[in-house]
Amino acid sequence: MSATQRSGLGNGRLLLSLLLLAAWESGSGQVHYSVPEEAKHGTFVGRIAQDLGLELAELVPRLFRVASKGRGDLLEVNLQNGILFVNSRIDREELCGRSVECSIHLEVIVDRPLQVFHVEVEVKDINDNPPVFSLREQKLLIYESKQPDSRFPLEGASDADIGENAQLTYRLSKNEYFSLELPINSKPTKKLSLTLKKSLDREKTPEFNLLLTAADGGKPELTGTVQLFIRVLDINDNDPEFEQSEYKVRLMENTAKETLVIQLNATDQDEGVNGEVTYSLMSIKPNGKSLFTLDENNGEVKVNGTLDYEENKFYEIEVQATDKGNPPMAGHCTVWVEILDANDNAPEITVTSLSLPVREDTQPSTVIALISVSDRDSGDNGQVICFLTSNVPFKIVSTFKNYYSLVLDGSLDRESVSVYKLMVTARDGGSPSLSATASVSVEVADVNDNAPA
Structure with a gap:
C-alpha cells in the first residue's frame, strides 16, 4: 500500500x-x-x-x-x-x-x-395580556321574590397568558345586595356567580348597575371590567330547569354536518305559556359560533361546520332556556364538547443538507443528508416511522425524535451505478395509516480507481 x-x-x-x-x-x-x-x-x-x-x-x-x-x-x-x-x-x-x-x-x-x-x-x-370579558355588559333578570343566598351565573373573563399571569380574581363594586361566589381552583368547571345577600324590593330599587372587575396574578396586575345590569322583576315565577347543569359530549373531528351532538331538555313548573320553553345559544368558546346550531324549539344541538382536532380540542357551549311568560325567566346549562383526533393528516418529509455528489470511495456510515418528519395528528396517528428503498447501499439512522440521517451503508462503484434514485417513505401509526414519500437522487462521483486497459 x-x-x-x-x-x-x-x-x-x-x-x-x-x-x-x-x-x-x-x-x-x-x-x-x-x-x-x-x-x-x-x-x-x-x-x-x-x-x-x-x-x-x-x-x-x-x-x-x-x-x-x-x-x-x-x-x-x-x-x-x-x-x-x-x-x-x-x-x-x-x-x-x-x-x-x-x-x-x-x-x-x-x-x-x-x-x-x-x-x-x-x-x-410575561404578563402582557389583561383579562377580557366577551361582552361589555351582562344583563340579569331577577325576581324580587328570590330568597337570600340565591345564585345567578356570570360569564367570567379569560386571559391569554399562562400560570400566575392567568390566575384571575374578581371583585364587585360596593353594594348591600349582592356578593360574588368565586370559582374554586380544584374544580375548574365551578362557575362564577352572583349571590343575593338580602331580599329585594322592586318598588324601592327596580334595577342595579354594578361593575365586575377581573384581575390577573401578574406583577403588576392587569385588569378587565364588565358592567352588570340587573333588572328586578315584579312577578313571582319559576325558572326553566335543565336536567343537568353541565353535559359532556365527545365527537370525532370531521363529523358530518347536521350530526346530532345532544338534545337538551329544560322544564318549567309553571302552566300555560309560562311553562313553554325555547332555547338559545348564549356563547360558544373559543370562536365556535358557526360550528354548532341549536333548535330553539326542541333543544337539539347539531354540527354546523368542520370540526378540526388540530385547530381546537374543546368547545364550551352556553345554552339558555327561556319561558314565554311576561316577563320571561331563564335557566342555563353548559355543554362541554371534546373533539377526538382522526388520522386525517399525512406525515410530512423534509430533506436538507444534501452532501452531493458522493465520491465512489466514500466510507460506509458517512452522512449523506438530513431528514426530518412530522405529523399534525396526535397519539398513534401522529407517531411516524421512516424507511428507505430496499436493496440500495444506503440506510436511515434515527438521530433524534423525528430526525434521521441518510448514511452510506455499503461500498459505491460509479462504473456499476452512477446515480441512485432513493425513495424515503414516512408512515404514521393510524388505522388505516397515512404515508408520504420524498425522492432523493444521489449521484456517485468518479475517482481514479481503474488502470488504463
Missing part, C-alpha cells in the same frame, strides 16, 4: 469518526436557553457557538447555519461573536397558545465535517 493510499485510509477513518460524533451530538439535544416573550430586538439569548464547542473562527468557513422549522427568523446568530439573539418579535400566545410548555427548536448545522446540533429555547410568559 502506498503512502498516499495509507493517508487516504487514515483520512477516511478520521472522517468516519467525526461523522459518528456528529450523529451522536445531533441526538443529544444538550443545549437549552430561555428568553422572555416580547424581548427587544438584539436581546441576548446565549453564547451558542461556545456552548456547542465551536470556535468563532470556524463558523463562517464551516457554513454555520440555524434552521427553525415554521418559526421564521425569530432568533438569529451573530457569526462574529457566536451569540444567539432575538431577531424579531416573539409572542408566546401566538406561538404556543395556552400550552404550558413553549419552546423554539433550533437545528444548528455546520459542514466540514457535517454536524448537527439541537437547541431548545424556552419562551417565558
Whole structure:
C-alpha cells in the first residue's frame, strides 16, 4: 500500500469518526436557553457557538447555519461573536397558545465535517395580556321574590397568558345586595356567580348597575371590567330547569354536518305559556359560533361546520332556556364538547443538507443528508416511522425524535451505478395509516480507481 493510499485510509477513518460524533451530538439535544416573550430586538439569548464547542473562527468557513422549522427568523446568530439573539418579535400566545410548555427548536448545522446540533429555547410568559370579558355588559333578570343566598351565573373573563399571569380574581363594586361566589381552583368547571345577600324590593330599587372587575396574578396586575345590569322583576315565577347543569359530549373531528351532538331538555313548573320553553345559544368558546346550531324549539344541538382536532380540542357551549311568560325567566346549562383526533393528516418529509455528489470511495456510515418528519395528528396517528428503498447501499439512522440521517451503508462503484434514485417513505401509526414519500437522487462521483486497459 502506498503512502498516499495509507493517508487516504487514515483520512477516511478520521472522517468516519467525526461523522459518528456528529450523529451522536445531533441526538443529544444538550443545549437549552430561555428568553422572555416580547424581548427587544438584539436581546441576548446565549453564547451558542461556545456552548456547542465551536470556535468563532470556524463558523463562517464551516457554513454555520440555524434552521427553525415554521418559526421564521425569530432568533438569529451573530457569526462574529457566536451569540444567539432575538431577531424579531416573539409572542408566546401566538406561538404556543395556552400550552404550558413553549419552546423554539433550533437545528444548528455546520459542514466540514457535517454536524448537527439541537437547541431548545424556552419562551417565558410575561404578563402582557389583561383579562377580557366577551361582552361589555351582562344583563340579569331577577325576581324580587328570590330568597337570600340565591345564585345567578356570570360569564367570567379569560386571559391569554399562562400560570400566575392567568390566575384571575374578581371583585364587585360596593353594594348591600349582592356578593360574588368565586370559582374554586380544584374544580375548574365551578362557575362564577352572583349571590343575593338580602331580599329585594322592586318598588324601592327596580334595577342595579354594578361593575365586575377581573384581575390577573401578574406583577403588576392587569385588569378587565364588565358592567352588570340587573333588572328586578315584579312577578313571582319559576325558572326553566335543565336536567343537568353541565353535559359532556365527545365527537370525532370531521363529523358530518347536521350530526346530532345532544338534545337538551329544560322544564318549567309553571302552566300555560309560562311553562313553554325555547332555547338559545348564549356563547360558544373559543370562536365556535358557526360550528354548532341549536333548535330553539326542541333543544337539539347539531354540527354546523368542520370540526378540526388540530385547530381546537374543546368547545364550551352556553345554552339558555327561556319561558314565554311576561316577563320571561331563564335557566342555563353548559355543554362541554371534546373533539377526538382522526388520522386525517399525512406525515410530512423534509430533506436538507444534501452532501452531493458522493465520491465512489466514500466510507460506509458517512452522512449523506438530513431528514426530518412530522405529523399534525396526535397519539398513534401522529407517531411516524421512516424507511428507505430496499436493496440500495444506503440506510436511515434515527438521530433524534423525528430526525434521521441518510448514511452510506455499503461500498459505491460509479462504473456499476452512477446515480441512485432513493425513495424515503414516512408512515404514521393510524388505522388505516397515512404515508408520504420524498425522492432523493444521489449521484456517485468518479475517482481514479481503474488502470488504463
